[in-house]
Amino acid sequence: MIIEFSTKDDFYHAADGFLNSSWDSVTEHLHEFEALRGAINGLDHEDESNRYWASAKQTLVSATALVQQAVEFYIKGRIANVSPYLLISGNPQTWPRGANKKDIEFSAFRTLDAQDLIKVHDTVCPERFSDQFIQWNESMRTIRNRVIHTVDKSLAVTPEEVINSILYTHSYFNASECWFSSRRKYLENTPVNSMKSIRSEENYESHLTHTLLVDYRLTIDILPPAACKKYFSYDKKVKSFHCPSCSHTVSCMDFWDDEFIHDCAKTYQKLSESEVYLCRLCGHEGRILERNCEEYGCEGTLQDSEYGTCFSCFAENALQQSN
Ligand SMILES: [Zn+2]
Ligand SMILES: [Zn+2]
Structure with a gap:
């Protein structure tokens, strides 16, 4: 047999x-x-x-x-x-x-x-x-x-x-699966990331997200708009932002510098005919509020509705209590 x-x-x-x-x-x-x-x-x-x-x-x-x-x-x-x-x-x-x-x-x-x-x-x-x-x-x-x-x-x-x-x-x-989901699974099982001591590090998730965001940026940089749309539903022609959820994750990395965010893709895009923004990488959904950032020296006026993250300096502003 x-x-x-x-x-x-x-x-x-x-x-x-x-x-x-x-x-x-x-x-x-x-x-x-x-x-x-x-x-x-x-x-x-x-x-x-x-x-x-x-x-x-x-x-x-x-x-x-x-x-x-x-x-x-x-x-x-x-x-x-x-x-x-x-x-x-x-x-x-x-x-x-x-x-x-x-x-x-x-x-x-x-x-x-x-x-x-x-x-x-x-x-x-x-x-x-x-x-x-x-x-x-x-x-x-x-x-x-x-x-x-x-x-x-x-x-x-x-x-x-x-x-x-x-x-x-x-x-x-x-x-049905986005390439970057497959990529994440693969990265979770690289020899280094298979080690328990590495997986349990606080930085683990930040590093993983950072790698994906940098790769994402590189990919949309070299691919024509039609390919970005086809494979990632990513519209190269609309204004995009850094995803507040992904930014929050990567900024928890050891030795993080705000400059590093520029290596990361702007994956947060407004859905057409809606006020809702969606992260093409992690799936985070939210709205963008127009409010002045409270961080000293920052002139940013756009914030995420859920985290209060300023889209200019990435500081997290206190959220206004809604009645
Ligand atoms: Zn995200
Ligand atoms: Zn700010």
Whole structure:
């Protein structure tokens, strides 16, 4: 009998891991490049940028291969959800020796080749892939094959393209979940954050939120408005504020300086045809009041209705008692 089948959840979990590793490697360069940017002489900017990203090519290409790996695992997960037996490839002669004599793990069997996955998926799963997805997947596979089989000098991948393909893949297979929720779960389980002593630190939540807010800003900076809307419901064209709830969390960090808030995304946006603001990261909802800030030297006039947080200096003002 075959034992220890991989389930849909196992495949999805591994696929999420591939996307997150890919994300880590690209954003690490984006952060580094951003930090260097200030030091570059204005005229050299384009040349320096080209040099930097040309040297990051291998990382970007590997990050793209990870996305393709994630796609395969998501598809395998969907097939396993119908029946894991469908993933076993080859005729019985090629099955592991002695499979009929003793219990044998699923992982010992050869599974379907990547090029057969879509066909099997579309044959057994209730919902077939869209033409657009199939085309996109084909182009990703081409890139991956070029990466694996040869050193292709003409192959160029930009960080935006990798970020876009991570978000496309994630939203295609996890329709209801925002990328940053997956990101949070992943960050909660990094080797460091898995340690109990780290998790119980007061700063833990602040650091996590700070990482997400910085990544969020970086992401909306490089993505076009349509992609921000599609993946985060984020409208780049409306005026945005720092979320009072997220700001409160990050400002509890050790050695916090108010300047740090500028690294964080302004995720608080007014919902259309409503007075309500919503944080696109944490989901905090509130209204903005027009009131002078009581903090000495601050000229801010906008405050959050729930926390009394001033949107200029982030001090928390006492709330007026309503009758
Ligand atoms: Zn928030
Ligand atoms: Zn203020």
